[in-house]
Amino acid sequence: MGIGGNYGELLKKENLRNTKHRNSVIEIIAGNGQPIDAESIFLKLKEQNISISLSTVYRVLETLVSKEIVSKTSINCDNKALYEIKDAQHRHHLMCVKCKKMLSVDGCPLEEYEKALEDKLGFSIKGHKLEMFGYCQDCKQE
């Protein structure tokens, strides 16, 4: 889904009014290329001369998360929650502890392991979180 694409449709499907604020927040998250925190979203909206308060950004995010349009990543950057567009794709994140850059990696190595655990423990696994920390290519050279 491209930036400025069918987010209106997405909102409509969830019976949400297609407000400028909601649309703009989704566009920023989608266009950012990596998970982003509420404050950065707020600053980017300001740059675009969109008048919104930080508390409204949080409220919009809450709505979008509850409608499963946006998801909150389990990774915390300086104790700030990070948000990304939720899609069917299950992915994991790598975070650089130095520059805070985050990479999303597609695919999951844990499916086999989940199955094995389900068999062994009779547990019905509905999901998991796996985040990796370290130094990115730029930072590890120093």
Ligand SMILES: [Zn+2]
């Ligand atoms: Zn780095």
Ligand SMILES: [Zn+2]
């Ligand atoms: Zn996984």
